[in-house]
Amino acid sequence: MKVSIQGVSKSFGKTVAVDNVTFDIRDGELFFLLGPSGCGKTTVLRLIAGFYAPNAGDVLFDSKSVNNVPPNKRNTGMVFQNYALWPHMTVAENVAYGLDVRGVSCDEKQRRVRDALAIVRMAELADRSPTQLSGGQQQRVALARALVINPGILLLDEPLSNLDAKLRLETREEITRIHSETRQTMLYVTHDQKEALSMADRIGVMNAGRLVQVGTPHEIYRTPNSRFVADFIGEMNFIEGKVERVTESEVMVATAYGLLVAQASSLRSTSDCKLEACATVTCGIRPEALTPTRGDGAINHIHATVQRATYLGEIEHYTLTLPDGQLLRALETNPEVVRQPGEKLTLTVRTEDIILLTR
């Protein structure tokens, strides 16, 4: 099922939780809403489930507005953050509940409950009480309960936030596997960028009630459209500068640390304005894009002093100081030598790794 959110706003009292948000979730897609806590992502999810009614805008299921459809008639399957398993029913009864409501025949019900529990690998524990299950097991029962009704869309509200790190990785793979097996349309809400980057078909990044950027994980990471997205997802060094020259393929930016050249196509901004000479821009460079070099050149070379080096085995993390005191972060994979604090270092960056942000 395809879900469209069109110009939806929702406020609670004076707090605007969701501010004019528009996006589509395609049929069969695993769509992520990613943002810091309080950004309104859970509110969007609950608007789709029907627990809130929008103040403005429309929620469309397969192009039909469901604004006036109560939650129990929407056929969405929700996995709650706290799982919300009913403690007075067994695992199997929990999973069968939605089928009972739909009046599914006894035989079919048993078969579907068995299948759903098999998908989440919980078939053996069907007769247990949810209170006897571990967090991870409860999580999978909640998933089975939502999946078994063949929902139009599966809604996952920070489903991994109550699990420990190892279980989180396993369940991540589990959900990815289930998605690829069932091609179930899913909306997954999280504040964990690693979850989003590793699992999503597409990601919507939210901040302060607004949808900031929508794109594939690659697009979001490689070409963030704003300083917020660049900063929130992964790490990013920001260097201010002035445009010196714009050619067909390249933009030259003069900074306090030398000349930086970026690809003209890398220019991202919320308003697709043309870059003029002398315009102020911000160059974004990911730490892993900065590589120590022995050579020296006029462009895309930055001189800095090592302030701290953190050795992490396969990589080394550097915190460096630029001549004017600004900090710079860099990574080196499989480092040749151990670098000491105080050591002077020249770093180089590829043209395509510089992201130009106009704001």
Add this chain to the structure above:
Amino acid sequence: MNALRFTPHASRVTPATAALLAFLAVFFGLFLFYPLGYMFKAAFWPAGGFTLEFFRLFFNSPFQLECLRNSFALGIIVTALTTVITLPVAHWFSRYSFPGKTLLSGLLLVPMIMPPFVGAIGVKQVFARFGSLNLLLDKLGLVPVENGIDWLGAGGFWGVVILGVLHVYPIMFLNVTAAMANVDPTLREAAENLGARGWRLFRTITLPLVMPGYFAGAIIVFIFAFTDLGTPLLIGYNRVVAVQIFDKVVEVGTNPFAYTLVILVLLLTVVLFLVSKWITGEKSYQMMARGHTAGAETPAPPRLRWMIYCGTIGLILVSLLPHASVVVQSFASHWFMSILPDQMTTQFYGEVFRHPLTLSSIRNSLFFSSLSAFLDLVLGVMIAWLLTRRRVPGANLLDAIAMLPLALPGIVLAFGYVAGFNIPVNPKSLPPAWYQWLHDFMDPSANPTFLLIISYSVRRLPYIVRAAVAGLQQTSVTLEEASLNLGASPLRTMRKITLPLVMANLIAGTILTFSFAMLEVSDSLILAMKEAYFPITKGIYQLIGRVDPNAPAVACALGVLGMVLLAASLLIASKALGKKMGQLFRA
């Protein structure tokens, strides 16, 4: 927006919600506010015009003023004695751990469930001028029985005080213990760290922080002592406001003094509550950053432990003495001018089930109490659901109204019912059928069944509302949302998810309301006017007054049966509720 957990369709009043609210408005309007308003009207506007004439007459009557003074004295002394008894016990129970603490704290609550009204019969047997104690002292050669000590003091005043204290101290204990346990132990530790300890620490830190909890308990205790009807009536200490009101029920249409008295009691209650709200509001400190409460209890040192045991067990034993003597008396075939009964028999228990009055009163009580408990269950679930699951307009008001009966003296409401639902028929003129029906159904002088059930329900509604609210608050809303999400209708969700999850609380609340209704005193004494409709308590009162020498023993047997029933149902309720039991009795 995880902080904002709103329920489905929050702040939208659905037709179902509106219907519930309308129903509750009619119910409370008719059975809570109408009787109160009626009495106001009768007291201030008896003939249409406003007058303070009755109050002037009242305050010019030395007898009425004496009654008022006596009631005040009862209230103040009972509250003071309760405070003195409770503070050390509450201190021990909130600060120290010791073996048997759970059992003892349970036993401390037992006196609360034993109606002091029944205990009064036993107290008279033991402490009267020719009672067991004086006879014992005579036999020991200490005090000759001819000028034996007047234990009940000043016409029974001290008897009423002691029975009152022994009955209500658990309410104070629960409130003060809770307040003490709520004091962040680090606040005390900070004071100790700065050099304060012992009495100074208690006076400067603990006491001010506990004050709101203490006041909440003290108000309930004071109002109870001020308005208790059963105990003074049975002891024969009649010069108190409650008994005066009771005596005037029969002349409800003609004697305006009764309204004056009721209105005075009501105003006093309101004033006390406003004062306590003001005090607690001023002094209620939000506990910032609660520390680890686990560190609040330290094991009691051996010497203190023995002190705790002696104090607590002594208190429990003394407070059960009246009831123990009721039990003895129920087996006593002849107990007159002797320390202990001459002969023991079980015949009175047989008689309870043969005697027409006792038999019908047991039947009546069971019937009234079951229906009132059921009504409370329905009302309680409605109110709790509206309060916790719907953000209805006026939720705070609804909460306040549902809790109001906790503070409303029983005699006030019962008297209001008698006055407000007085639907006289003139036997000479044939009234219209609906009016005759209204008279037969509503007027307590014709048939009190309906109003007794309603008054029991209204009086005990706070308990079941608390129980249901507690259950619903503990049950995450997401459990209901999950059901809606899977396609279940709101009604099905209620039936399959919500109700099963709060069942334990509902059962406990219902049992509580049932058992309190079984031994409700003031409503029963005032509203039941014909013997055929007497509940157990009025049956006991009636039997005590009879000349038949066996009647008091039968009354005691009936009382014991009532206590056994009450104890059993409270045991079941506490099993269902677990530790949360105490919360129900707090203000």
